[in-house]
Amino acid sequence: MLMAVVISVLLLTPLIPNVNAQIATPQSIYKTIKARDTEKFVIPFNASNYERNKPLIYNFSGSIGQNWILTLQNNLDYAYRQDAKTVIKLLEPAPSEKFIEIAMFGNQSKGFWAAVNTKDSGYVRVYSKDKDGWFSGQPIIIAHANNQGLTITDGKRIVVDKLSVNGFTPSSVAIYGKDDSESPINAYAGNISFDMVFGNPADSPIFYLPLGMLVGVGGLLIALLAFKRRNA
Numbered sequence: 546m547l548m549a550v551v552i553s554v555l556l557l558t559p560l561i562p563n564v565n566a567q568i569a570t571p572q573s574i575y576k577t578i579k580a581r582d583t584e585k586f587v588i589p590f591n592a593s594n595y596e597r598n599k600p601l602i603y604n605f606s607g608s609i610g611q612n613w614i615l616t617l618q619n620n621l622d623y624a625y626r627q628d629a630k631t632v633i634k635l636l637e638p639a640p641s642e643k644f645i646e647i648a649m650f651g652n653q654s655k656g657f658w659a660a661v662n663t664k665d666s667g668y669v670r671v672y673s674k675d676k677d678g679w680f681s682g683q684p685i686i687i688a689h690a691n692n693q694g695l696t697i698t699d700g701k702r703i704v705v706d707k708l709s710v711n712g713f714t715p716s717s718v719a720i721y722g723k724d725d726s727e728s729p730i731n732a733y734a735g736n737i738s739f740d741m742v743f744g745n746p747a748d749s750p751i752f753y754l755p756l757g758m759l760v761g762v763g764g765l766l767i768a769l770l771a772f773k774r775r776n777a
Contacts, residue, residue, distance in 0.1 A: 579606050582744040590621050593631040593722035593732040600634070600721035605741070609715050613743035614688040619679070622734040623651025629731045630656070631722050635687065638716040645687060645695065645713065649679050651731070659697050659705055672697065672704045689713045715741075 578585040592601040623629040629651035650656035657678025660670040683700030697705035722731035
């Protein structure tokens, strides 16, 4: 009986290539949907309480390619602190050093940053806003295309527009929030949903969503200005 239990544990334990990472298992994610050109999954709040050197890792099931859109919906309940945060990294396959990173702080500041790390340039924050940098209920979009580069929105507008990163092929997502083991918790409830769409941009209108969002916001502002002038 004991031998059977030991064998079962060994079979059910995931193989972890990086001892400092914790691979997302069926117990740490839910509502996973995989199709030919899309992959959706939801990560619970406790991923924000993982350490920087021991993040939760979600590996995509197949090759994404360089034409993709990742939509994030942050539904977390953060701890009541200015520095409560969640950091999300898009990683290329090893041994590539390239990654795309965003950070979303809790409701006390709603700070937001976006960064890129490459072998040639190192780690560079390409956008940062300390207050009201993202918006509850509004999706954050990270997109890349071969001939368009990297685009990132904060939920209402484009904050990184067509940045050249010499291609980017995501293979996994890393999530954490703690800087070290002594850091307090960052979130106590909720989740973050991820929706990755990839493939040929010509086959999917969703690849034009970042531009469409900007046009939509611009149209709304014009309408509001026109209404205000009419009332004046």
